Amino acid sequence: MQIPLEVTLRDIPESPAVETRIREKVAKLDRFFDRIMGCRVTVESPQHRKHQGKLYSVHIDITVPGGGELVVNRVQNEDIYVAIRDAFNAAVRQLEDHNRVRRGDVKEHPVPVPARVARLFPAQGYGFLQTADRREIYFHRNSVLDPGFEQLELGTEVQFIEEQGNEGPSARMVTAGKHRVPD
Helix, strand or coil: CCCCCEEEEECCCCCHHHHHHHHHHHHHHHHHCCCCCEEEEEEECCCCCCCCCCCEEEEEEEEECCCEEEEEEEEEECCHHHHHHHHHHHHHHHHHHHHHHHHCCCCCCCCCEEEEEEEEECCCCEEEEEECCCCEEEEEHHHEEECCHHHCCCCCEEEEEEEEECCEEEEEEEEECCCCCCC
């Protein structure tokens, strides 16, 4: 880290144990992502609640290359160490996301495939779709989003996302509508 760690404790007494825990967590972050430029951690207990114990709030600002800043805001818990752990877990997730974006890794979303309902077994709660290339794809009643399994009829045009099931290809996110299926 290029800029020294800043730890601020507000409305709580100084605690070497808390500061040590924070320094350990920041050291783990630095090993996880060695390009962290700076980190500021604030722990506070601002509210005075009558019916519950104190809530500790943790705020983390992490400066990354390119002028970016990752912020974990107001993770709260009655146990100060749990609040610190949860805040740093959230920081790790943000650093992972930052790394993915920096590397250009983009999550790809599957494209829905058009099909027709080829066979239905209403009593058993499943059926088969036929794609334009004449493949039959299994689907279950729980995979039908719109209009619902009970509204499907033979020949209904649908779209779906194909995935590999235990016994071959299956459909998920089946939606009916005006989706032209080539003959």
